[in-house]
Amino acid sequence: MKLALLHTSPVHVPVFDALRDADHPGLVLRHDVREELLERARADGPRSVADDVRTLLEAAAADGADAVLCTCSSIGAVAQEQAAAAGLPVLRVDRPMAARAVAEGPRVVVVATLRSTLGPTAALVEEEAGRAGRAVDLRTVLVEDAWELFLAGEHARYLGRVAESLDAVTEDEADVIVLAQASLADAAARTRTTVPVLSSPRLGLAAAAAECARGKSA
Numbered sequence: 001m002k003l004a005l006l007h008t009s010p011v012h013v014p015v016f017d018a019l020r021d022a023d024h025p026g027l028v029l030r031h032d033v034r035e036e037l038l039e040r041a042r043a044d045g046p047r048s049v050a051d052d053v054r055t056l057l058e059a060a061a062a063d064g065a066d067a068v069l070c071t072c073s074s075i076g077a078v079a080q081e082q083a084a085a086a087g088l089p090v091l092r093v094d095r096p097m098a099a100r101a102v103a104e105g106p107r108v109v110v111v112a113t114l115r116s117t118l119g120p121t122a123a124l125v126e127e128e129a130g131r132a133g134r135a136v137d138l139r140t141v142l143v144e145d146a147w148e149l150f151l152a153g154e155h156a157r158y159l160g161r162v163a164e165s166l167d168a169v170t171e172d173e174a175d176v177i178v179l180a181q182a183s184l185a186d187a188a189a190r191t192r193t194t195v196p197v198l199s200s201p202r203l204g205l206a207a208a209a210a211e212c213a214r215g216k217s218a
Contacts, residue, residue, distance in 0.1 A: 001212040002028040004060035006053070006079060008038035008072040011155070012182055012201075016071070019202055024209045030065060032056060038074055042116045046078045053079050057086035066212040069093055069204060071182050074116045077124075089211050093182060093204030094121060098128040101198055105175025107137045109195075111165055112180035113146040113158070121180040139174070141165055150183060159187045166191035 005016055013031045020027050034056065037049045053075060060068050067089040070079035076092035083090035098121070101108050108125055112118045118140045129136035143165045149158040162184050169177055170193070177197045179185060185199035 001026065001209070001215075002030060002063075002065050003208050003212050004030045004032065004063070004065035004068045006056060006060075006068060006070045006072070007031060007033045008035055008075070009033070009183065010035075012071050015182070015185070015201055016205060019205050023202070023206065027209050027212065030060070030063065032060070038072055038116075041074050041078075042114070046075050046116075046120070049075055050078050050082065054082040054085050057082050057088070057090060061086050061088045066215040067091060067208055069208040071201070071204070073112075073121050073180055073182075073200075074114060077120055089215065091204065091208050091211060092124070093208075094124060094180070094200040095128070096203035096207045097178060097198045097200040098124045099132070100203060101125055101176045101178045102129045102132050102134055102136060104196055104198075106135050107139075107173065107175045108178060109139050109141060109169050109174045109176070110178045110180050111141045111143065111162065111169075111184065113143045113150065113162065113184065114181065115142055117180045118142060121178065125178065141169075159184075159190055162187035163190035163192075166193050166195075166197060169193050169195050171195055 010033045069091050070076045071093045073094050080090050110121050146161040174195050179199040182201050185201050188197040
């Protein structure tokens with residue numbers, strides 16, 4: 001089974017390799033890192049990268065991928081919309097997390113360090129709530145100035161800033177916290193909040209591995 005991963009940061013490559021080794025040792029991963037896609041999506045909107053994303057997905061299909069997992073929440077919806085044109089399944093890394101969040105309870109807090117991610121992730125949670133026939137009370141939190149730390153390679157300080165924001169969320173106001181970006185996943189281990197915190201990498205990779213297996217058995 002071969003899974004292509006579309007990233008907008010190289011930091012995700014070892015994260016998903018480690019998850020593959022731990023959970024899906026038979027899965028072959030092909031990583032494609034395109035940092036410029038996020039830069040353009042932030043500047044001009046996610047639709048501005050649609051043609052380039054489709055070209056990358058078509059290349060993944062030509063390379064023999066059974067599915068593609070887009071690990072960038074800012075362009076995940078655009079990538080998924082190109083699945084039919086590319087001719088292979090395209091999954092958003094954050095969709096399984098959004099579905100799990102809706103099951104946890106109606107009060108969902110979405111935390112991000114990029115404003116361009118808040119809207120798509122909030123919309124995805126609402127979409128999954130609609131699919132499940134559940135009401136959702138959604139609140140978003142932008143961790144100001146943290147992204148500059150990420151870009152500077154100061155990942156410990158970056159995660160620390162996120163964890164501080166998570167610490168401020170209490171059980172009186174939330175049933176679950178959603179980490180809107182894959183880069184935030186390790187902040188869950190640093191927070192003192194008692195509210196469940198969900199991140200996307202492990203859940204998203206599991207869903208993609210299952211999709212690859214379905215394709216092989218079809």
